[in-house]
Amino acid sequence: MDRYDDVDVFSGLDDGKGKHHAVDLDRTGKRLFDRALQNDETRLRAVLDQFAGHGLVLPVVGQAATIGALPVAVAQPCGALVGYLSITHHRACPRRLTDDIGPRAGGPHPIDA
Incomplete structure (x- = not known):
């Protein structure tokens, strides 16, 4: 991804029809x-x-093409980068993160939120 090293806040959005669930982390991992x-x-x-x-x-x-379209449409004019994570990769992330760092207490993984 271009400009990954420039990113200061990572925002994982679990897209929903009425509501989304967002988890935002800074570069240090602070929620x-x-x-x-x-x-x-x-x-x-x-x-x-x-x-x-x-x-x-x-x-x-x-x-990004369906219920996630509004966050994408709002983010781009705000100057935010936008990332897309396919459902296959989305489901694999918690397993990979758990394998790398062990189980995490206190909620979803950043990219799974």
């Missing part, structure tokens, strides 16, 4: 945000603007 988020342009933009203060944001969605 900045971890909660449900209405599928609403104004709310999505407010969250992206909030994290833009930390630097370049990379939202990652799993369904």
